Amino acid sequence: MSIGTLWTTPYQGKGKTIRAAAAYAGLELTIAENYVHLTDNKKPEFLAKFPHGKIPALETKDGFKLFEGTAIARYVSSLAPNSGLQGHTxxxxxxxxxxxxxxxxxxxxxxxxxxxxxxxxxxxxxxxxxxxxxxxxxxxxxxxxxxxxxxxxxxxxxxxxxxxxxxxxxxxxxxxxxxxxxxxxxxxxxxxxxxxxxxxxxxxxGPTEYVEKAVQYTPPAKEKKEKDPKPAAPPAPKAEKKPKKEDDDEEDEDPSIKEPPKARSPLEDLPKSTFNLEDWKRAYSNKDTRGADGALEWFYQNFDKEGFSIWKVDFKYNEELTQTFMSSNQIGGFFNRLEASRKYLFGSMGVLGTANNSLISGTLILRGQDATPVVDVAPDWESYSFVKLDLEKPEDKTFFEAALAWDLEIDGKKWADGKNFK
The missing domain is CATH 1.20.1050.10 (Glutathione S-transferase Yfyf (Class Pi); Chain A, domain 2)
Structure with a gap:
């Protein structure tokens, strides 16, 4: 007979410990079927039972609800005291x-x-x-x-x-x-x-996979930069041209030949926009975000939705986040790696929540209607999801304004720290 229902994923380590404890104690757990992580745990019906939205989560047949893996494992093992799982003294x-x-x-x-x-x-x-x-x-x-x-x-x-x-x-x-x-x-x-x-x-x-060599950091490949042409030397007095030696097979270097120009960004070929990103960055830096004469009011008066687009950005691996200051440093590192797109991009991203229970989210204002050409200069850009916002939708506009004002709140997690890309 099952003692209750457990919400977990097949790969979650703490879910495994709970299932193993139950199996050793001779207890049965029903695993929630068709659970989709980061989707189902954000639904109202799940949050009504587990307000924090975390897994693993347990609901017993008599209605007792519990989350946090180790706490659930202790509770499950306590249901069979003769198993010895919690020791004998x-x-x-x-x-x-x-x-x-x-x-x-x-x-x-x-x-x-x-x-x-x-x-x-x-x-x-x-x-x-x-x-x-x-x-x-x-x-x-x-x-x-x-x-x-x-x-x-x-x-x-x-x-x-x-x-x-x-x-x-x-x-x-x-x-x-x-x-x-x-x-x-x-x-x-x-x-x-x-x-x-x-x-x-x-x-x-399941089977144990042993790695032969520990994971190592591989720095992103550096882009090769074209050498700047050497500065022209001051004109020298003309000298008589010496006859070329018979065994000199190389032609004299033509000083008019210049190195090829640097590759143009595809964003340079977009039609000109009436929205000046640098003016926006100054407005955001010097004005209150909200208010009659605030940065948001300036933005709405000047924004060109044909030339620029607005995006919601979320880190894909929030379950790996630990200390909030480390997560803030992660945002800083991501922004540093976006340096090549500075002239096309503005960002406001933050850490929401507390240590070991946080997420990274925010917004980007970028040139064009496709985020990829702007953000793929950062080697870790695929660690984030990018969803275009439509400010005609109230929920998108609310998210956008809160991310800029640094008072964004998601699933009960409040803004803890943030960074801007300007």
């Missing part, structure tokens, strides 16, 4: 929590940070990357030393600590814990294989 229960918290804070969160750095979710920092790898390695060695004389983390049987840590390690070995590092922590890998290959867990955890 208060001391063992505390140790179970200890190893879970260590793995979540010093392994899983660092995997998130490293992947965000590598994928462009954060502006790349070698210092942060190196520090994160060192902290992960230190934690793995702590786990390895503990497991050197033990099969499981607490006691002689599987506990929730084993399930959670194995789930976190299984994800890490696919990205950051490569072959050389795995060789340093053999007991951790042995423990991982022991847990994921338990008969009750095999179908839940």
């Amino acid at each position: 208060k001391e063992e229960a505390a140790l179970v929590d200890q190893w879970i918290h260590l793995a979540e804070s010093e392994l899983d969160s660092l995997t998130d940070i490293i992947l965000s750095l590598i994928r462009g979710g954060l502006g790349y920092s070698k210092t942060v990357h190196t520090s994160s790898v060192e902290r992960q390695t230190r934690t793995l060695k702590t786990l390895n030393a503990h497991l050197a004389t033990r099969t499981f983390f607490v006691g002689e049987r599987i506990t929730l600590a084993d399930i959670v840590v194995a789930s976190i390690i299984q994800r890490a070995v696919s990205f950051t814990v490569d072959a050389p590092l795995r060789a340093q922590v053999p007991h951790v890998i042995r423990h991982l294989e022991t847990i994921v290959n338990q008969p009750k867990f095999v179908d839940i955890f």
